[in-house]
Amino acid sequence: MNVITREVARPVATPLPPLPPGRAGLSFGEAGLAALSALAANKLRAALTALGIFIGVAAVIVTVAVGAGARQQVLSQIQSLGANLLLVWGSNVRMGGVSLGAGQRPNMSWDDAQAIPREIPAVEAAAGTIRQQLQIVYSNQNWSTWVNGTDLDWFVAHEWVVAEGRFFSEEEATSGRKVALIGQTVAENLFGDENPVGREIRIRATPFEVIGVLGRKGQNPMGQDQDDMVVMPYWTARRSVMGASRAFARSVGSISVKVAEGEDMAEVEEQLRAFFRQRHRVAANEPETVNIRNLSEIAATRDASARTLSLLLAAVAAVSLLVGGIGVMNIMLVSVTERTREIGLRLAVGARRQDILRQFLLEAVLLALLGGAAGVAVGIALAHTLGAAGGWPVLIQWDAVALAVAVSGLTGLFFGYWPARRAASLDPIQALRHE
Amino acid sequence: MDALIETRDLTRHYPSGEGVVAALEGVNVSMRPGEFVAAMGPSGSGKSTFLNLIGCLDQPTRGSYRLAGEEVGTLSPERLAALRGEKIGFVFQSFHLLPRSDALSNVMMPMLYRGIPPKIRRERAEMALERVGLASRMHHTPSQLSGGQQQRVAIARALVCGPELLLADEPTGALDSRTGLEIMALFQALNRSGVSILCVTHDPDVAAFAGRTLRFRDGRLFEDETHPPVDAAAMIGVPFA
Numbered sequence: 001m002n003v004i005t006r007e008v009a010r011p012v013a014t015p016l017p018p019l020p021p022g023r024a025g026l027s028f029g030e031a032g033l034a035a036l037s038a039l040a041a042n043k044l045r046a047a048l049t050a051l052g053i054f055i056g057v058a059a060v061i062v063t064v065a066v067g068a069g070a071r072q073q074v075l076s077q078i079q080s081l082g083a084n085l086l087l088v089w090g091s092n093v094r095m096g097g098v099s100l101g102a103g104q105r106p107n108m109s110w111d112d113a114q115a116i117p118r119e120i121p122a123v124e125a126a127a128g129t130i131r132q133q134l135q136i137v138y139s140n141q142n143w144s145t146w147v148n149g150t151d152l153d154w155f156v157a158h159e160w161v162v163a164e165g166r167f168f169s170e171e172e173a174t175s176g177r178k179v180a181l182i183g184q185t186v187a188e189n190l191f192g193d194e195n196p197v198g199r200e201i202r203i204r205a206t207p208f209e210v211i212g213v214l215g216r217k218g219q220n221p222m223g224q225d226q227d228d229m230v231v232m233p234y235w236t237a238r239r240s241v242m243g244a245s246r247a248f249a250r251s252v253g254s255i256s257v258k259v260a261e262g263e264d265m266a267e268v269e270e271q272l273r274a275f276f277r278q279r280h281r282v283a284a285n286e287p288e289t290v291n292i293r294n295l296s297e298i299a300a301t302r303d304a305s306a307r308t309l310s311l312l313l314a315a316v317a318a319v320s321l322l323v324g325g326i327g328v329m330n331i332m333l334v335s336v337t338e339r340t341r342e343i344g345l346r347l348a349v350g351a352r353r354q355d356i357l358r359q360f361l362l363e364a365v366l367l368a369l370l371g372g373a374a375g376v377a378v379g380i381a382l383a384h385t386l387g388a389a390g391g392w393p394v395l396i397q398w399d400a401v402a403l404a405v406a407v408s409g410l411t412g413l414f415f416g417y418w419p420a421r422r423a424a425s426l427d428p429i430q431a432l433r434h435e
Numbered sequence: 436m437d438a439l440i441e442t443r444d445l446t447r448h449y450p451s452g453e454g455v456v457a458a459l460e461g462v463n464v465s466m467r468p469g470e471f472v473a474a475m476g477p478s479g480s481g482k483s484t485f486l487n488l489i490g491c492l493d494q495p496t497r498g499s500y501r502l503a504g505e506e507v508g509t510l511s512p513e514r515l516a517a518l519r520g521e522k523i524g525f526v527f528q529s530f531h532l533l534p535r536s537d538a539l540s541n542v543m544m545p546m547l548y549r550g551i552p553p554k555i556r557r558e559r560a561e562m563a564l565e566r567v568g569l570a571s572r573m574h575h576t577p578s579q580l581s582g583g584q585q586q587r588v589a590i591a592r593a594l595v596c597g598p599e600l601l602l603a604d605e606p607t608g609a610l611d612s613r614t615g616l617e618i619m620a621l622f623q624a625l626n627r628s629g630v631s632i633l634c635v636t637h638d639p640d641v642a643a644f645a646g647r648t649l650r651f652r653d654g655r656l657f658e659d660e661t662h663p664p665v666d667a668a669a670m671i672g673v674p675f676a
Contacts, residue, residue, distance in 0.1 A: 022550030350520015
């Protein structure tokens with residue numbers, strides 16, 4: 001070995017200039033960079049550790065999105081029923097002490113429906129309806145559907161719009177003209193692509209002119225297709241379709257009552273009960289003759305159960321976040337043990353305990369946040385994919401996304417604290433000797 | 436008040452099993468700035484305890500230790516850490532480099548805890564590496580460097596904050612004798628440029644490069660001898676600036 005050519009370096013004797021004064025301690029940004037490079041040094045392990053958080057956050061986002069989508073669907077179904085709607089139909093009818101069963105015999109009349117808005121000022125519209133399932137024939141097509149005979153108020157109460165054609169007129173309603181409006185489902189099944197307006201359909205061999213097609217509503221909260229029906233004036237239905245025995249010549253099966261905006265639904269319901277007690281001459285100790293349903297209430301119950309379900313799913317997802325957090329703690333403890341000498345060195349060169357604490361805590365938080373961010377991305381993508389594949393409505397809840405990210409960060413902070421404390425409390429002498 | 440190190444009755448006891456171990460007992464030492472001192476003794480002699488106390492990694496059970504005029508024995512852990520960063524540069528037997536960082540990052544690391552901006556950190560780290568003759572190896576990771584080069588990186592790291600005292604713990608213990616000589620020559624060069632060095636070793640040949648040797652036995656300082664240093668550079672024939 002040649003003494004001269006061997007590369008030993010020639011040290012420069014010039015001393016370094018004095019170190020400029022700095023702030024004491026590790027800055028937040030520097031600690032973050034150090035934490036990032038520590039994570040980058042062990043990418044696979046970091047990725048596997050973040051996996052728990054990742055799955056938790058993705059699960060939260062997917063379940064919340066699907067749950068919110070389901071709730072939104074229920075809410076739009078509630079709206080499709082018509083707001084502030086009370087449905088009245090006949091209750092138990094007794095004849096000579098014998099119960100005939102609810103709704104078996106109509107006990108309300110067209111005149112009851114007409115009287116309601118006069119008697120109860122809070123009612124905006126009331127429409128008596130009879131309905132029957134009947135076969136509808138057009139050319140060589142036929143379709144079985146519900147035929148409703150009702151009043152113009154019915155369209156108001158149930159918030160129907162006309163997609164094509166028109167509603168029937170007052171004159172047509174009172175004179176019993178053979179006109180009908182059909183729902184979208186009926187239009188599709190009988191007419192296909194043809195425009196039904198002006199065509200003639202037959203019900204029980206009687207021809208009716210289709211004067212309009214109603215706008216689409218879809219399913220109601222009970223899952224029934226609201227577009228599968230035909231509507232015609234009450235008197236038309238009475239005279240031309242459903243027959244009219246003398247006893248039931250003016251009867252209606254149900255009355256749709258729309259309560260004016262801002263009125264108390266429960267109060268109007270009470271007034272309606274009182275109205276029917278009086279009108280049907282029901283004594284105070286006798287059972288009521290009508291049933292009244294607040295449809296939005298039923299729907300609200302469904303909404304509440306959808307909410308409970310999504311809460312439950314979110315709770316399950318939260319548990320997986322917890323498990324992910326324990327994974328972070330586990331790996332951070334391993335990391336502290338592995339890097340004991342490094343910690344000893346950092347303490348020896350002037351790191352304060354809080355610097356070490358900050359460094360390891362940030363590492364855990366960054367790890368969890370990276371997992372959380374990946375979980376957000378994949379969760380959103382997965383929610384959309386699932387929604388598209390399963391035909392479910394999906395609604396990304398951005399506040400839930402923000403919450404999931406915040407919670408993953410907090411998970412890192414919480415589960416990272418103990419390992420970081422352990423790192424910070426190491427004795428530098430012992431740590432430097434650690435093998 | 437011109438002493439760099441001043442100890443009075445410096446004592447460190449450790450609790451142990453059914454009693455107390457006196458790792459260091461009543462040491463009185465004074466070291467002036469610019470000295471190159473070796474602390475010698477077999478293992479268990481107290482020299483490592485002495486080093487830990489001088490390095491502000493530990494605090495005495497009894498007695499006083501003043502580093503550059505500041506009493507260390509009563510300082511808070513925070514202030515102790517700051518003092519290590521400001522006044523002491525450590526060189527270890529096993530280098531203690533961060534394995535995944537290059538030489539430059541290793542040397543920059545101590546300044547991280549001093550709030551020095553990155554640009555100045557880099558400049559100073561480059562200067563410190565030049566000073567130990569590693570200007571061409573700045574971006575090598577420890578595994579790409581020889582043992583001697585790794586120890587040079589560690590020395591650059593110890594120098595980078597401009598410490599009052601360089602503390603070396605068996606700096607040649609993990610090196611072959613030739614490389615060890617190079618390291619000692621570097622220490623001597625640094626010492627000539629004004630760096631105060633305290634070097635702990637069990638090896639009398641290493642202690643010979645210092646100008647003064649403290650001999651420890653059974654936790655006590657039993658000899659404090661000043662002697663002319665052997666010139667390490669002359670032994671390997673490499674001229675040092």
